[in-house]
Amino acid sequence: MRINRALRLGIGVAALALAAATTAGCGSSEKKSALDHAKGGKLTIGIKFDQPGLGLRNKDGSYSGFDVEVARYVAGKLGVKPDGITFKESPSPQRETLIENGQVDYIVATYSISDQRKEKVDFAGPYYIAGQSLLVRADNATINGPDDLKGKKVCSVKGSTPAQNLQKNFPDTQLQTNDTYSLCLEGLKAGSWDAVSTDDIILAGYAAQSAGSFKVVGKPFTTENYGIGLKKGDKELRDKVNDAVEAMIADGSWKKAFDQTVGASGYQAPTPPKVVRY
Known part of the structure; x- marks a missing residue:
């Protein structure tokens, strides 16, 4: 009897300890704001x-x-x-x-x-x-704005507003998408596509970084907040x-x-x- 009683007491203490540990664990796992x-x-x-x-x-x-x-x-x-x-x-x-x-x-x-x-x-x-615009190679004389995009290969980023705008409003454009704009720039430089499209302020930064290689053309054709x-x-x-x-x-x-x-x-x-x- 004494052995069984001691055993039951030991099990009870262990259960209480486990419950306390579980409760503490739940509290610590809550995501902070x-x-x-x-x-x-x-x-x-x-x-x-x-x-x-x-x-x-x-x-x-x-x-x-x-x-x-x-x-x-x-x-x-x-x-x-x-x-x-x-x-x-x-x-x-x-x-x-x-x-x-x-x-x-x-x-x-x-x-x-x-x-x-x-x-x-x-x-x-x-x-x-900002406003969506176009970046082309410096020697490109055929693209001066969105009206010149029919049949052209244009790169933008997956899931971006500019890519969605091109797909919806310029269906005759051959839209190419990448994970980042830097990959779009590499393809533009290599001649894989004719233009890169995103917001004017982003394109201005890329043009400045590679002076003489690219130019921003046309007026912005969207409003991006x-x-x-x-x-x-x-x-x-x-x-x-x-x-x-x-x-x-x-x-x-x-x-x-x-x-x-x-x-x-x-x-x-x-x-x-x-x-x-x-």
């Missing part, structure tokens, strides 16, 4: 790694560009210093997934706001308004990010950042946008 991460002095921010003037990972491992400066300014307003930021590459087709899975706290990566995307993520901003993508339903974060964008524009940091990044290519800073608070 972006603002929780910011309170801890850390943020993971999605940017592009291959867009000169906007989001570029340099050879020395540093990061530069207008989107990078916007990301850093917003982080600062959330209480996070530059050394507390981890930048994560966010290719166009992966942006919603990265946000939904919590792999990034927010994304600043030439991310056009659209109704389709707002079904999965929320946006703050816009912090910039760049927003900061974040987790759907996190209103507190969205409000704070909107406040940060408004502050960046108001205190002159927005124009200074633009002039030091995209502006270095000769591209003139436009009038800053008005934050809409989607």
